[in-house]
Amino acid sequence: MTRTPPTSPAPSEVSMGAALNRALLDAAAEDPDVVVYGEDVGALGGVFRVTDGLSRELGADRVFDSPLAESGIIGTAIGMAMYGLRPVVEMQFDAFAYPAFEQFVSHLAKMRNRTRGTVSVPVVVRVPYGGGIGGVEHHSDSSEAYYTHTPGLRVVTPGTPADAYSMLREAIACDDPVVFLEPKRRYWSKEAVELPVRTEPMERSVVRRTGSDATLVVYGPMVETALEAAAVAAEEGRSLEVVDLRQLTPWDDSVVTASVRRTGRAVVVHEASVFGGYGAEVAARVSERCFHYLEAPVLRVGGLDVPYPPPKLEHLHLPGVDRILAAVDRLQWESRWVADADGTGVDG
Amino acid sequence: MTRTPPTSPAPSEVSMGAALNRALLDAAAEDPDVVVYGEDVGALGGVFRVTDGLSRELGADRVFDSPLAESGIIGTAIGMAMYGLRPVVEMQFDAFAYPAFEQFVSHLAKMRNRTRGTVSVPVVVRVPYGGGIGGVEHHSDSSEAYYTHTPGLRVVTPGTPADAYSMLREAIACDDPVVFLEPKRRYWSKEAVELPVRTEPMERSVVRRTGSDATLVVYGPMVETALEAAAVAAEEGRSLEVVDLRQLTPWDDSVVTASVRRTGRAVVVHEASVFGGYGAEVAARVSERCFHYLEAPVLRVGGLDVPYPPPKLEHLHLPGVDRILAAVDRLQWESRWVADADGTGVDG
């Protein structure tokens, strides 16, 4: 995940957490309408320290703790946005955003539409999501599918520190409500990058590694994992392309479909349970739009269809390099698969 | 949707609403642990009259109104189920279940798993869902995808009065928590059936009409619509098979995959917005499992990816016979489609 330009002096390593922190600081410094609040985001700096020092730097009237009530947090943020502020609020963990679900679906997503565009609600909801940190129950949900099926919300998730910075700045500047999903296990992932940085616009998917044999479609925490898998595959002589989706809704599928039309094969990877997960949309869309280009069915690798497991078993739930490569292996590389297409049932 | 056996005396016509009402009555009469509560389910008999007369028949201690708070309703139902009752609660409309989302996801779905099977929570949550009744905002959501992506919940939806009766009885007897989605626009749909009736087990998908050219995969409110479409198609010489899914999670795809392997083509239809909808799972799974049998990509027909429209525009959002048949027409019936499979892009 190194993007050091060869000529300039090497920029320093920045973690995703630090990049997000800096993005909040810079956004608030530039725009007095930006306020940051939630549970423990003030003095403590957030349980993941993403808001570390902000209250001190920007003042306790700009960065502060609220009563402990998620629906109230989203609701008040909507009201603030109606009067011209740009609130950036934090849900402490993915599962703790559920109490606010009605505010997300019935108000945040719909306010602009309900009012024929006269009221916009530029709220950013930061949600640390996903697993891999050994958290006990309710601390590791991948809740993206709940939001991405809700028209009116913009759902984005960065996979690298540079994107974390750039996309959060964009999200704050954006007039749509943005659910900003932060892959919490990647808060400590580092990248050499000079901040501030501007990466591709967030609505665009990005090819993180080019390849010719198959496309790995990923986002958030799985970007790093997919790049590792692609590196291992390369050693084994298989060339995998890695596409990082970045904005999940509204989704522009053009980068992915172009890639799959080139490679003819695709595996979608995410941490969330496979059934009804975001990968279903990707697989369905890619299967439809690339039908005549596909050499093999689009496969999905993801969480098991069970409640998120306890810490000691989460490694069995989370997709890793092995499971990704196993899926790649199942992409019908041998001609017998195709020969079997007479209906006697290779996948029966 | 007539199932009159030719020899027996013609049974009378029963509406879906009446079938549900009777199922509640019979279940409660048989099992003293069944209690029915929610908003306006008592004296009023529910805003759709599904609980009409039950409070009188069964007593106000068995069928009653609770305080107006959905999270509290689901939460108390969980507690009751922990002590051996079988509560059947009503969420007045789909969108009004959202305040309880945390209880659904973090407790109802997980209680059995969290406790290694020692605590089961046999709660049935009845949710009138979907549109087509000219309801103003928040009264027509199709919220199934939120539940079907949540392991631990059983999500079922009947498409006919007989199924409404039988599946609700099964749901109440089931030891899993069941989200029982009632297609509210079909409350008034009638079928000649003698109650009580026992249809196929709810976890089994059912072929409602056999056909050989393509498979329509539907559930809930779209069962009737798909059968209409198939009838029209038949007149035009096209033979459509209609599969009614019934139980959406956990889903046993065997009936659908067998059908699609036979017909080679499939269209998934639902009212919910297409993006990230339940149809994505069906399309993804069918595309994977029937890859070598498919003559055309699996298509989806569903709601637009916008907030549910106001009454006067909802007809543009909801799939009807025309849109279903238009999709069937796009299933690449002409050989030029196949000939084009060289990569120059018929779907480009």
Place this chain on the structure above:
Amino acid sequence: MDRHGQRVSHSFFTAPDHTGLADLHRAMVIGRRFNQQASTLARQGRLAVYPSSTGQEAAQVGGVLALGDQDWLFPTYRDSVALVTHGVDPVETLTLFRGDWHAGYDPHRYRCAPQCTPLATNASHAVGLTYAARRKGRDVAALAIMGDGATSEGDAHEAYNFAAVWNTPVVFLVQNNHWAISVPLSTQTAAPTLAHKAVGYGMRGYHVDGNDAAAVYAVVSHALAEARSGGGPAIVEALTYRVDPHTNSDAPQRYRDDSEVAYWRERDPLTRMAALIRREGVLGDEEETERALAAFDAEAEKVATAVRDRMAGEDELDPASLFSDVYAEVPPILREERQELVDGLREA
């Protein structure tokens, strides 16, 4: 005022002067006529639904007229009379119920949030909005209206609490009309009054005769003044009664006695205010009074006629408008769907 319109004095609150009383009465007369007109339109099927507030005019008018020039109103579906009193175009008020769109007016223009259906959910918006206004140095208070039933929702609690902790100038006007559809107040609370709820938030609670417009006006004015000067938010419980059915499709005979309605009709807010006006010569001598009262009636009739006339035709609704305000810009996926829809309509 007692139930016969006889003035009773109160040392604490300031009663409105003659002009104030006249304004209250005029607005109630218009409001009542508006309720009747809208109910008629609903009966004729020209509105999809209408939740009448006949009997509750005093509470709504008294509350709204207490608002200052910069203040905002956060109403529910029940509060169309409040909107009309607040200055929202009566036809735009009915857009929601007509089914043409959701909110029919520009909230910023009228300082009036969209009428809210998900119970108690816009109360926190009021808290956020007034918070934002204070941050921007503007003296803006808000009146957030909710029903007795809505106070049971978690969102009411969170909004009250945020307001109290943040000390934002919001007055929560609880219209206790004794029923939440078919559910009586006794099912909602075991507290002596809903105003008692204020205690738990450390704010003021007022219990007022909601059929006495002058009293409501006096109490809400007082509460707003207190709130504005830093004295904190307040709950004002206005005791009133919904004389009409919940909406035109309700069946109140199923849950309440006609005698109860009769009891409240005798305490009709318009009759009482008219009695006071006549008794005290608020509008001048007898002749002047009758002339002025007739003028109110005439004005109300004009409002009703205008509504009827302006709603006689059908507004042309542009299908493409479904897509225009989902996001600040129309994203590619919606551009595609729009194209498909428009093409489909052109073919048909």
Place this chain on the structure above:
Amino acid sequence: MDRHGQRVSHSFFTAPDHTGLADLHRAMVIGRRFNQQASTLARQGRLAVYPSSTGQEAAQVGGVLALGDQDWLFPTYRDSVALVTHGVDPVETLTLFRGDWHAGYDPHRYRCAPQCTPLATNASHAVGLTYAARRKGRDVAALAIMGDGATSEGDAHEAYNFAAVWNTPVVFLVQNNHWAISVPLSTQTAAPTLAHKAVGYGMRGYHVDGNDAAAVYAVVSHALAEARSGGGPAIVEALTYRVDPHTNSDAPQRYRDDSEVAYWRERDPLTRMAALIRREGVLGDEEETERALAAFDAEAEKVATAVRDRMAGEDELDPASLFSDVYAEVPPILREERQELVDGLREA
């Protein structure tokens, strides 16, 4: 008891007798030791996390010992000492924090719901459970514990209200330990006390010194007795203090002063109770007293040692168990996933 362990009399509540005082102290001593042991295990990385309740033993022990034989406990993550006092196997109590599974015990066996992390969400379960028990003719009350922060959640409100309206025998024990992670009480409420909240629900509210086990015991016993005999539920606010960090990964120096901790250490519940016991000769003469106190210490040490020993090894966790309790029966989709997982593990 004053802060030095001097008895102060109270006419209303009945103080525990000598045996009662001894029991309270013994349980606190064991609880304290358990907290220390668990914290040590967390520091050693043998627990994924541990939220210590050192300083809050009196509140938990006093509350739990007031429960009758059929009564249920609904605890939070903070309340491990309550569990151990209630009789739950200490090692099973730690299963959650060890990361082996979620709830480590059978709730029915111990009449103890799983420790709850989503704040305030199990309070309504307690209401439902006691409601069900009453329906079944059993005399079951419940103690539902929550923190000061949790009272801000909508779910707390709904649970209080359901309990009051249904008149179920639940005592809500609010452990006001002054902090919700880093957020002080003043951010949660503007009310004089949290016990004031009871007023808005028409129930009793008690404010008790939460570091005085005898007082907590007396008040909770009283509240339970009242509730049991139809007097309605109650909120008992126990004023106490979390002396340790929120969990082992917290950084309290970021948000609170050591002097505050010191202040509360001086009011340590164990020290106070020991002083009273010594002063009043609760355990006999001086020698008997010291012997008995030493016996408590020894017993506590034994509990700690047993915990340490029994947790020295690693439990073998069966991957297949992930699938066994998601539904009452393992559905086909999970059978497939289980097979795939097991096959994958065998290969690797």
